[in-house]
Amino acid sequence: MSRKPEVNAAELRGRYPQIFDRPASSRMATPVVLAAALAIFAFGLVDLDFSPSRFISGLSQLGWISMMMIPPDPGSSLPLYLKALGETLSIALLGTTLAAVLALPVSLLAARNVVPSIILRFPVRRLLDSIRGVDTLIWALVWINVVGLGPFAGVLAIAVSDFGAFGKLFSEAIEGADQRQVEGIRASGGSALHEIRFGLMPQVLPVIAGQVLYFIESNTRSATIIGIVGAGGIGLQLAEQIRVLEWQKVSFLILMILVAVAGIDFISGKLRFAIIGRRAVA
């Protein structure tokens, strides 16, 4: 057994008072912030009418609803659902792709490591915020004025509103890129364009691809815009079936969406592998 070092606690305490008796301000900071966050949370629960009894009774109701969902059954509406799913997929794919293509150059302007000047970056960021702040319903109406009712308006509405989100997300991905690789290009005499093309893009494209695919997925699920512009869509069908309490159709539609999303996942995995190599995907 080894000898243990001897420790004189009192003496150490005298030598390092700030370690042993941290000032109240630094000791209390975390608990105070936590308490404040919890207080707002508790206030929210009360203000928003949360009640444990309703929650419990609701849970049993949920259990009952899940029982009603078995087995999933589309009834006679399968062709209708398939068509709606197809429409939704087309709109989501096209709209999201368009948004990504437009957002990429703009996100460069919003990234700190590409445009160091805050004066230039600020308006771009605020523009992106504004676009995100405008409700998708408004974008739908705006595009109906241009191209009329129909799926095309949905594509454009999705493209614009996702443009705002992508601009922000992409610029954050760019800011997180490894600066050393960019420096390597610069040191060999590359121009700013070269730095972006060879130093940044290989790094951020995988991240961007992941985000775009996630948005395609989520647009596939969302009901709002696609229904408003008069293009049907699977989300609308789902909402309708819940409203009329056709639980078996509901579960069938949910399954359809899950399968579609899994399909997108699978295909996108393959595509990403092809584009950026296995390692980056794994």
Next chain:
Amino acid sequence: MTIAVSILPEQQLAALNSAYRKAVARKRLRLLAALAVFLAALIMSSIGAEVNLRTFFTYFGNFVSYFDRILTLDSGQRVWTNVGEWFWGLHKWLKLLGETLLISYVGTLLGAVLAFALNFFAAENTSPARWLLFTVRRLLEFARTVPGIVFALIFVIAFGLGPMAGVLAIAIHSTGALGKLFSEIVENADMKPVEGIRSTGASWLSCMRFAILPQVSAGYASYALLRFEINVREASVMGFVGAGGIGQELIVAIRKFYYSDVSAILVTVIVTVFLIDITTGWVRGRLFGKEART
């Protein structure tokens, strides 16, 4: 210019080049095939989505017409000529905005806490068992894939009308989305500290608490803040369950063509988005700005 490389003899070069080309060709072929598939999908979609560029360019001028109208008061003047009239409902809107923020806050916090509790099990490098990894991942996938609105509709039937259903729907969806993102951060975390702490005889829980958490908490906060912002907008969709807030008010104004109200509410919302973006940017900077740069 200095000669720094002696060019190889023709023959040797040809051999190397062909080896390179062969290796690259496979990659390039895959890339081209992928692009072709993607393009084909795009073309099919544009047929399905009835894309019509001619209409688009012919009537593009109409793009501003809606904005033109919402920036006009009932009296026919521009909105900024009479700000008092434009923002007549500011008091009410701020209250509704507060409600929206509260819904989003509670929903995001609930979701983030659940996601936090689950994400270590969903990350390849920290999950204690394969079956746990699989189960939790499927669970998160389900929570993420089923649209928020569906949960809201089901919850309104289960829990009754009111913000609770909306908040729970937001919370569930946030759990799914954040759980995946959180676990991705964990998968990118440096495992050396974990090993260091594990080697001292610490339990799994301690390893997560002391080795993983300090590395990932900034990332967690960043994603949770982003989610909060998304949920602020999501909350408007929850209007019909009685959890509308400002979003519901906006939709009513749009549908009833109260033009100047639309722009006034939009401005209120956009200013809020600015503030959230600037604040979250600041918080992110505080949390992990310095480390990220060094």
Next chain:
Amino acid sequence: EDWRAKYPEITFAAIPAENGSGVTERYAPFISYLSKELGVKVTLRVANDYAALIEGQRAGNIQIGYYGPASFARARLTGVKTDAFVIDVNSDGSKGYYSVFYVLAKSPYQKIEDLKGKNLGLVDPNSTSGNNMPRFKLNAMGIDPDAYFSKVVFTGSHENAVLALAQGTVDVAANWWNADDDSNLTRMLNKGMVKSADGTVMKKEDFRIIVKSDLIINSPYAYLSDLPEDMKAAIKKAFLDAAQKDPEAFKKLSDGKNKPWEPVATEDYNKTIELIKFVDNLRKKAS
């Protein structure tokens, strides 16, 4: 006739009076009839939002629209140049309907005064029978709904309002009503769509009407005012002849409940416009 050259394709847009999912199937035969009759391609668009239809007509790319009375009034009020040309006619020959408040029969509520502090389910901000008329009626009774009820919610559609009531999500719901055997409720009951929270199928006796409004004029079909006159005439004729020339298609539209369309003029909706103006005025007063 040169209007066909100018309009080789026309768009017909409808807002689902019932749930969106059924509308496409219901309209399909009529659209093909219309297309045949007019000699141009007719495209059907079903938007689940009034605002989309109004904006579409304003931009001029929806030639024919099927409105609710209130949304038609709203379109006129916001300057859309569109004219009503035919109107739905009920099975009893009347050209209007009513707004009613339903409660569950097993509930203790007998009159509106019993419902203070309860939840009211309306339909949609632009729905006449589902929002405007109920507010008008309540105002006449001296009730400010937003203060009087604990919650006032838009359920999104007439069906949803009934379902919300059936499931107890709201305590009282506004809805349209034609006659004892013709209302949204009876249509839903016939299809077995109404189930209570525990899943049992409900009957007519499970509901009770506690308030009934004045007559509301029926939904119009409207075309853009600046279409060529001969084109407008052709469209109007096609509609008026529909019940005769293609009875199957016509019947499908209303499940055989409606009589043939009758001509109508935009002026017939002046009262509705007044009603909307009244409701708008309530807005700034309320705050």
Next chain:
Amino acid sequence: MLVLEGLTCRFGAKAAVDDASFQVAPGSFVGVIGRSGAGKSTLLRTINRLVTPTQGRILFDGLDVTSLRGGELRQWRARSAMIFQQFNLVGRLDVLTNVLMGRLATMPAWRALSQLWSEQDKALAMSALEQFDIAALAAQRADQLSGGQQQRVAIARALVQQPDIILADEPIASLDPRNTKIVMDALLRINKHFGITVLCNLHSLDLARGYCDRLIGMAAGRVVFDGAPSALTDLVARELYDLEAADVMGATPAPMPQGVPALGTAAAA
């Protein structure tokens, strides 16, 4: 007394450690040398049970380390402290907390998770830091320290585990000459003062000769040399490292290498 009996550790088909058997007497300072990939790291990690051996046994004072599980396994890890080439500190935690990590195995979970360290533990950690002249940095974040300072923090962490044996995996590979000396001296001090056994992987033969009582040479997972530093002839060293002995032994290279290496003669990758 640490005893290894036929210890084997495979990753797939590859045996990273292959049938290693030796004993380490208490209080000795043993160096493990060998080429990259020889299995040095895996050997140490297996002893700490970060890696589970495929075959063979590890005994410590009669305790069968190979069969431990759960809490007992954690106790063993606490008794056999590891020091890593990359320090493996938690960069975002402060230095003191990093050192206190060495006490985790001895305290109840709830106290640890809420960071309620006992006064005693704090004093222990501070005194360990003081021993290495970095007590003044206790409140700084670990990733703000230089490499040498970080490694000293890691050694302090090992020390507060109050271990019976210290396993150091190339503790100086990332350090400059100055810090190398500081860190190796610290290990030596622990070894001689407290009698704690040290098992230390080293790249540099010079250092191994300078500090260790005994050397174990590994190649392709097998123990190929075991003896006093003085017994390590150039021949053995050359075999171990597969290099010109002069390069291995760290003799100052001739001021200008004999003739410039011709093009295309660079060693194969």
Next chain:
Amino acid sequence: MLVLEGLTCRFGAKAAVDDASFQVAPGSFVGVIGRSGAGKSTLLRTINRLVTPTQGRILFDGLDVTSLRGGELRQWRARSAMIFQQFNLVGRLDVLTNVLMGRLATMPAWRALSQLWSEQDKALAMSALEQFDIAALAAQRADQLSGGQQQRVAIARALVQQPDIILADEPIASLDPRNTKIVMDALLRINKHFGITVLCNLHSLDLARGYCDRLIGMAAGRVVFDGAPSALTDLVARELYDLEAADVMGATPAPMPQGVPALGTAAAA
């Protein structure tokens, strides 16, 4: 001929490089030595103009490098190739493309952006790779290579820039002894065969002595030594590194350090 005249580079109040003046003759192999934070990296980065100097001038064959902007600046960067400690390759691009990055400054932008490399450039890049025995890896992604291989790719990139001078910033700090030798030999080969000037930061005095014609010692941003390696006395080295000379010079330490260092006597941080 590279000439530095009173070169100063400040970050805020701190002068990372402080009034440095010296000349480097064409074809020489100059080592820059000094403690961590002495300003070695900043010196090299300023010469390449990755960092803009605060004061002073850099001249190369009469060209005033300090005043260059835009395209001319990029030409200069191409002429003064950098090699980094962390390699600074683009991990997701393949090895050949990484080497071709060295040609960017010489080709029209549109060709570069669409990756239409000329046959000539490709031959150049492939030959450079073959010189370092890694032509077989040309199609692999750079981040799949080992450290030593990556650094060789970086050197190949520097070579295809056809530079007049190579600035190497601790090129071997992340490498093991074996790769260290390979990389340093490669630099030496370039220097002797093609007469390209090499300016190389090094941590290890042994290596500096072994490979360089001339050493420049820095401390706190100032040039404190400039002369032949043989002129670097123990005294100077001690001053440079603030250490016992014996430790710096890499002489084999005594088999067992005289007496165990007492507790608390470790060198101050």
